[in-house]
Amino acid sequence: xxxxxxxxxxxxxxxxxxxxxxxxxxxxxxxxxxxxxxxxxxxxxxxxxxxxxxxxxxxxxxxxxxxxxxxxxxxxxxxxxxxxxxxxxxxxxxxxxxxxxxxxxxxxxxxxxxxxxxxxxxxxxxxxxxxxxxxxxxxxxxxxxxxxxxxxxxxxxxxxxxxxxxxxxxxxxxxxxxxxxxxxxxxxxxxxxxxxxxxxxxxxxxxxxxxxxxxxxxxxxxxxxxxxxxxxxxxxxxxxxxxxxxxxxxxxxxxxxxxxxxxxxxxxxxxxxxxxxxxxxxxxxxxxxxxxxxxxxxxxxxxxxxxxxxxxxxxxxxxxxxxxxxxxxxxxxxxxxxxxxxxxxxxxxxxxxxxxxxxxxxxxxxxxxxxxxxxxxxxxxxxxxxxxxxxxxxxxxxxxxxxxxxxxxxxxxxxxxxxxxxxxxxxxxxxxxxxxxxxxxxxxxxxxxxxxxxxxxxxxxxxxxxxxxxxxxxx
Numbered sequence: 001x002x003x004x005x006x007x008x009x010x011x012x013x014x015x016x017x018x019x020x021x022x023x024x025x026x027x028x029x030x031x032x033x034x035x036x037x038x039x040x041x042x043x044x045x046x047x048x049x050x051x052x053x054x055x056x057x058x059x060x061x062x063x064x065x066x067x068x069x070x071x072x073x074x075x076x077x078x079x080x081x082x083x084x085x086x087x088x089x090x091x092x093x094x095x096x097x098x099x100x101x102x103x104x105x106x107x108x109x110x111x112x113x114x115x116x117x118x119x120x121x122x123x124x125x126x127x128x129x130x131x132x133x134x135x136x137x138x139x140x141x142x143x144x145x146x147x148x149x150x151x152x153x154x155x156x157x158x159x160x161x162x163x164x165x166x167x168x169x170x171x172x173x174x175x176x177x178x179x180x181x182x183x184x185x186x187x188x189x190x191x192x193x194x195x196x197x198x199x200x201x202x203x204x205x206x207x208x209x210x211x212x213x214x215x216x217x218x219x220x221x222x223x224x225x226x227x228x229x230x231x232x233x234x235x236x237x238x239x240x241x242x243x244x245x246x247x248x249x250x251x252x253x254x255x256x257x258x259x260x261x262x263x264x265x266x267x268x269x270x271x272x273x274x275x276x277x278x279x280x281x282x283x284x285x286x287x288x289x290x291x292x293x294x295x296x297x298x299x300x301x302x303x304x305x306x307x308x309x310x311x312x313x314x315x316x317x318x319x320x321x322x323x324x325x326x327x328x329x330x331x332x333x334x335x336x337x338x339x340x341x342x343x344x345x346x347x348x349x350x351x352x353x354x355x356x357x358x359x360x361x362x363x364x365x366x367x368x369x370x371x372x373x374x375x376x377x378x379x380x381x382x383x384x385x386x387x388x389x390x391x392x393x394x395x396x397x398x399x400x401x402x403x404x405x406x407x408x409x410x411x412x413x414x415x416x417x418x419x420x421x422x423x424x425x426x427x428x429x430x431x432x433x434x435x436x437x438x439x440x441x442x443x444x445x446x447x448x449x450x451x452x453x454x455x456x457x458x459x460x461x462x463x464x465x466x467x468x469x470x471x472x473x474x475x
Contacts, residue, residue, distance in 0.1 A: 005159045007040040007098075008070035009033065010061055010089060012052040014080040014120065021115050022078035023049055025102050025143075029076050032143045038152065041068045052089065053082045062092040070095060072159035074152075075135075077101030080120035083127040090133045096162055096447050098155045099124060100138035100148070134446040139468055147468035154440050154466075157311055161444040164261075164310040165194065168303065171255045172200040174266030176297035182427040185299045189385070193449060198299065199258035203266060207274045209250040214242070220249045227285065231344040233352040236363040243275055244353070244364050248282035255291055262302045267295035267339065268360060277364030278357055280341055280405075284366050287317055287343035294320055294429070295339050300381045304431035307389070308378040311437035311444075317343040319370055319407065323421060323428045332414040333397050336370075336430065337406040346370050346434070358403040370407035372396040373434040377409075378441060380450065383425045389445055390426050391438050392417065392455045407432075412456050420455040436472060439465045 011029060013022035026049075033040055044050035046060045052075075065073070072095050075086050081101065090097050101117035118140045128135050136158060138151035176183045190196040213221060224245035228234060234241060255263055263286075265271070267279050283293045292305040305318040321340030327333025339359070344351050344366070351368035379390040392411075399408030409432075411417050421428060439462050445452040454462075464470045 004039055005071045005156045005163065006068065007038060007156070007159070008061075008065040008068070008073045008093070008095075009040040009042055009076065010052045010073060010086070011043075011050070011076040011078045012081040012086055013049070013078050014053065014082050017079040017115055019049060022051060025078040025115070026051060026076065028143055029078070029102070032148070033152070036149060036152065038156070040074065041065060041070055051078065052085050054085065055088075058085045058089050062089055065093055071163050072096045072098060072155060074098045074155075075100075075124065077117050077120050077124060079115035079117055081117070081124055083120070083124040086124050087127045087131040087133060090128065090135070091131050096155070096159050097128070097133060097135035098138060098152070099128070099135050100151065101140055103140050103142045136443055141468065151468065154443070157313060157437070157440040158444045158447070160313055161307055161310045161441065162447045164306050165196070165303075165444075165448055168196045168262065168306060169258070169260045170196070170198050170299055170302060171251070171258055171260040171263035172198045172297060172299065173206050173251070173254070173263060174203040174270065174297065177266055177268065180296050183296050183298045183300070190299070193387070196303065199260055201254065201258070203270055203274060206250055206254060209253055210243070210246045210275060213246050213249055218246075218249060221245045224248050224285065228281065228353065231351065232281075232366070233350060235355050236353050240277055240363040241353070243277050244281045247275065247277065247279055248285045251282060251286060251293060252289075252291065262291060262306055263293040264297045264299050264302050265293055265295060266297050272360065272362050276362065278360060278362050280339065280357075280365045281353055282364070283341045284344050287341060288345050290314060290317075292318065292320070293341070295341060296429075298429050300379075301429045301431065304378050304380045307380060307441060307444075308376060308431045308433050308437065311376070311440050312433055312435050316433040316435045317345055318431045318433050319343070319346050319405070320429065320431050321405065321407065323430050326414065327397070327399055327408060330397060330399070330410060332411045333399060334394075334409050334411060334414055334417070335399065335402065335406060336409060336432065337402050337404055340405040342366065342368055342370055342405040344368070348372065366405055367403060368405050370396070370405070371434060374436055375409060375432045375434055376437045376441070377430050377432045379426045379430055381424070381426045386425070386451070387449075388425060388451045388453045389441060390420060390453050390455060391441055392458070393436060393438060417455045420453070438462060
């Protein structure tokens with residue numbers, strides 16, 4: 001799921017301040033972006049300065065950026081800047097916007113100044129608001145300050161979240177199980193509000209694809225069987241293992257056929273009647289390939305996975321689990337388990353494919369304990385026309401052995417987390433990655449039209465991190 005994010009780089013100046021100084025700092029900014037290996041589209045050819053400052057240049061820049069299909073706009077205020085051209089450009093592009101300007105140098109001996117960059121940043125921010133353009137502000141630091149590199153890197157992650165969210169299409173295999181009223185969604189609203197579309201197919205269409213693959217002795221099944229034997233200790237029959245592999249390949253084919261980047265499946269009980277296995281091992285393989293599939297037709301759940309993985313640029317794979325029960329001894333410990341779909345790569349030790357699941361007497365499940373570490377938890381959900389993103393951190397802790405896939409997490413205050421889930425609009429299904437990506441998810445919400453919601457009182461710390469005041473919000 002790792003995506004290449006392309007920024008449109010638009011350094012700006014204002015005529016009454018030094019053009020030479022603005023050009024110098026624009027080139028220094030380019031050099032820094034190059035050193036960081038940032039993928040960006042430049043505007044050197046739009047005029048002699050290679051800067052944004054008038055309507056003619058703005059139109060050329062907009063045309064170029066649209067043709068290049070940029071994912072984010074970087075407005076670098078190299079002197080006071082031309083605030084209305086920045087806003088006009090951003091309005092045409094409808095992508096996340098990063099605003100920054102290099103710290104002003106000391107005045108000359110006669111007291112004169114060349115750039116007044118900070119003053120211009122205040123003006124640009126105000127006009128962006130007038131144009132109703134959400135933007136991300138990277139504080140007025142030098143190019144070589146660590147806050148600059150971190151701010152640009154985090155903005156690229158924000159762009160990846162937004163790009164993923166706005167280009168999501170989900171394969172829905174079967175309706176939700178009758179008993180799971182908690183996983184119902186408003187398909188029309190997801191499309192109208194967020195451009196998220198569903199591709200519903202009946203279980204029979206997936207089963208027919210499985211039978212076609214098996215009848216043709218598909219080499220993809222053989223490759224998948226070999227992969228399963230490599231990544232896990234297999235304790236199921238060759239026939240069942242072949243079916244696990246066939247299901248994985250069939251799901252992958254259907255996601256490609258319908259142009260989907262994720263899926264959700266009615267995992268029980270009709271599927272077992274048709275093919276005799278559970279889908280969890282097949283889903284775990286798909287998770288590792290970057291195309292998550294959730295159980296119990298949890299559409300909002302797979303959106304949560306896409307978001308939290310995009311926040312890591314695909315470097316970390318998300319686990320997806322039920323928030324299940326309290327730790328028997330640790331008052332702030334909680335079990336993530338049940339039908340959890342954990343990628344094989346997230347295992348602390350080598351996973352296994354047991355003969356049967358501990359709830360359903362069928363093969364096709366996975367048993368593993370997830371790796372230790374600091375986790376970000378995320379749940380996109382909504383009802384009554386309002387959508388939130390639940391966010392927070394927890395760290396792994398010791399706990400009793402559990403069957404299936406599981407992870408014990410310690411929260412700062414489990415009561416706060418539990419209460420959030422009960423009051424909603426959330427349910428007990430949670431996506432989590434072994435990384436601290438709460439700040440970039442929080443920042444992305446302003447571009448998604450989703451309200452960020454914390455289960456711990458950390459918003460001030462998150463904002464401090466985004467300002468560059470602290471290095472991390474994980475306690």
